[in-house]
Amino acid sequence: xxxxxTCIVCPVGCTLTVDEENHQIKVTGxxxxxxLEFGEKEYTRPMRILTTxxxxxxxxxxxxxxxxxxxxxxxxxxxxxxxxxxxxIKAPIKRGDIVVEDICHTGVNIVASRGIEPxxxx
Amino acid sequence: xxHITIDVLVIGGxxxxxAAALEAKKQGVQEVMIMExxxxxxxxxxxxxxxxxxxxxxxxxxxxxxYAERFIQQVKAHHIHxxxxxxxxxxxxxxxxxxxxxxxxxxxxxxxxxILAMGCRERxxxxxxxxxxxxxxxxxAGTVQRYINIEGYLPGKKAVILGxxxxxxxxxxxxxxxxxxxxxxxxxxxSPGGLKRNISQCLIDYDIPMHLSTTVVHIHGNNKLEGxxxxxVDDKRQPIEGTRRYIPCDLLVLAVGLIPxxxxxxxxGIEIDPKTKGPxxxxxxxxxxxGVFAAGNVVTVYDLVDDVSIxxxxxxxxxxxxxxxxxxxxxxxxxIHSTNLINLVVPQRFRKNNLENHLTxxxxxxxxxxxxxxxxxxxxxxxxxxxxxxxxxPEMVVSNIKKEDISDKxxxxxAIERG
Numbered sequence: 079x080x081x082x083x084t085c086i087v088c089p090v091g092c093t094l095t096v097d098e099e100n101h102q103i104k105v106t107g108x109x110x111x112x113x114l115e116f117g118e119k120e121y122t123r124p125m126r127i128l129t130t131x132x133x134x135x136x137x138x139x140x141x142x143x144x145x146x147x148x149x150x151x152x153x154x155x156x157x158x159x160x161x162x163x164x165x166x167i168k169a170p171i172k173r174g175d176i177v178v179e180d181i182c183h184t185g186v187n188i189v190a191s192r193g194i195e196p197x198x199x200x
Numbered sequence: 201x202x203h204i205t206i207d208v209l210v211i212g213g214x215x216x217x218x219a220a221a222l223e224a225k226k227q228g229v230q231e232v233m234i235m236e237x238x239x240x241x242x243x244x245x246x247x248x249x250x251x252x253x254x255x256x257x258x259x260x261x262x263x264x265x266x267y268a269e270r271f272i273q274q275v276k277a278h279h280i281h282x283x284x285x286x287x288x289x290x291x292x293x294x295x296x297x298x299x300x301x302x303x304x305x306x307x308x309x310x311x312x313x314x315i316l317a318m319g320c321r322e323r324x325x326x327x328x329x330x331x332x333x334x335x336x337x338x339x340x341a342g343t344v345q346r347y348i349n350i351e352g353y354l355p356g357k358k359a360v361i362l363g364x365x366x367x368x369x370x371x372x373x374x375x376x377x378x379x380x381x382x383x384x385x386x387x388x389x390x391s392p393g394g395l396k397r398n399i400s401q402c403l404i405d406y407d408i409p410m411h412l413s414t415t416v417v418h419i420h421g422n423n424k425l426e427g428x429x430x431x432x433v434d435d436k437r438q439p440i441e442g443t444r445r446y447i448p449c450d451l452l453v454l455a456v457g458l459i460p461x462x463x464x465x466x467x468x469g470i471e472i473d474p475k476t477k478g479p480x481x482x483x484x485x486x487x488x489x490x491g492v493f494a495a496g497n498v499v500t501v502y503d504l505v506d507d508v509s510i511x512x513x514x515x516x517x518x519x520x521x522x523x524x525x526x527x528x529x530x531x532x533x534x535x536i537h538s539t540n541l542i543n544l545v546v547p548q549r550f551r552k553n554n555l556e557n558h559l560t561x562x563x564x565x566x567x568x569x570x571x572x573x574x575x576x577x578x579x580x581x582x583x584x585x586x587x588x589x590x591x592x593x594p595e596m597v598v599s600n601i602k603k604e605d606i607s608d609k610x611x612x613x614x615a616i617e618r619g
Binding site for chain 1 (some may be wrong): 239246249251252255261262263265266268269348349350351354377378395396397399404405417504548589590595
């Protein structure tokens with residue numbers, strides 16, 4: 079099996095060729111070490127960072143941006159999104175606060191990517 | 201009318217303004233104020249919830265809001281004055297600024313120095329000339345991003361994107377994640393406008409097709425957008441007959457470029473570079489009006505926020521030096537020219553004795569080239585010669601020229617040489 083990928087680790091965007099022979103994975107086309115790692119992972123089990131927003135109440139803003147603290151298997155992104163869309167968070171929240179622990183058993187936490195103050199009515 | 205006296209006034213609270221204010225304060229300026237028209241600091245970064253920011257600066261993949269908050273916290277810690285929900289309406293050459301907000305009404309500020317950090321604005325439908333009716337549902341990519349990520353609205357169910365720059369690509373993924381079906385990305389040029397990694401992780405990951413040398417030629421619908429007509433274009437970007445195709449959709453997302461926002465700068469008589477569409481700046485990012493500096497996307501549209509922050513810091517340092525009387529203004533400017541493979545260069549001029557260790561030069565190339573040399577000459581002498589594996593229009597080329605390699609007289613000419 080031979081497959082081609084675009085490396086997404088940095089803005090250069092190398093074209094990687096991944097070759098598998100006798101369970102040996104060989105990556106070519108990379109300009110750096112990180113590309114080597116990415117190529118192997120992309121071939122065996124593609125992973126992505128997930129960023130989206132969840133509902134937040136009691137603040138000026140309607141949505142709280144969140145980010146996955148690590149990479150999530152690509153095939154589970156949709157499932158994780160669905161879980162996040164069902165949530166509703168209450169302000170205040172601080173950047174880095176955990177919104178969901180171990181989302182969909184991926185071992186990855188979803189955290190707030192900004193702080194949001196509560197709405198003070200005056 | 202309320203009168204305020206301030207040492208450094210920063211107009212705009214986005215990444216450039218935050219970095220500029222912070223640096224001016226760190227350099228010992230007493231009274232620094234940021235003026236921002238939005239309800240909070242951070243600028244457009246607050247609606248950029250995707251990751252990939254700060255790779256150079258923090259060595260981490262941060263989301264836009266995470267990147268912003270790191271600076272906002274420092275601005276708070278350094279006791280910088282912040283005026284939110286305040287719009288600047290006029291700047292005079294003697295550094296008098298008129299602004300207003302709902303609470304205080306009109307404000308008159310007498311400033312020691314001003315740093316312009318107003319950022320950029322998206323090109324709209326009227327600037328790309330698309331035929332047809334004027335229904336709702338035709339929005340710029342940034343507006344869609346704000347609706348989805350901050351306001352919490354979904355502005356459509358089926359979208360067509362015009363423009364394949366990074367903003368268009370990122371919105372293709374974002375809309376897909378939110379359940380909006382993206383029919384395709386259309387690009388009038390022969391090659392994509394955005395980075396390869398964004399084509400991969402935003403389009404290929406979600407099976408969104410990209411159509412090159414194709415554009416939207418007609419908009420249909422009376423009150424609400426009903427569809428668009430797309431067509432392939434020839435080398436002169438003219439639609440080719442027989443290639444027209446109607447696509448039903450209720451959202452047309454325009455991601456057709458950014459222009460520095462310089463209404464205030466032009467009005468006060470600052471010299472504007474027709475190539476960058478921003479002020480002509482020097483090594484300290486001072487404009488043609490003495491004591492008025494500029495930073496970030498108001499100067500030219502950068503790709504990376506890291507560069508925006510760096511130019512903010514340069515301007516902040518320049519403003520502090522100006523106030524402390526340490527900025528030399530007696531010698532003549534030396535110019536930085538560029539040859540035809542380089543589209544633009546920032547800064548456009550410099551005074552050698554204001555440089556600390558090196559001169560940072562930003563350049564945008566015209567086309568993608570592999571294995572090239574970036575070459576700077578001065579009085580027929582080489583002052584920079586650096587090999588680059590790849591240069592491409594979506595990514596600004598940044599080079600530092602050492603102070604000791606720069607002559608006291610004469611201009612610098614930057615060129616790209618194929619390897």
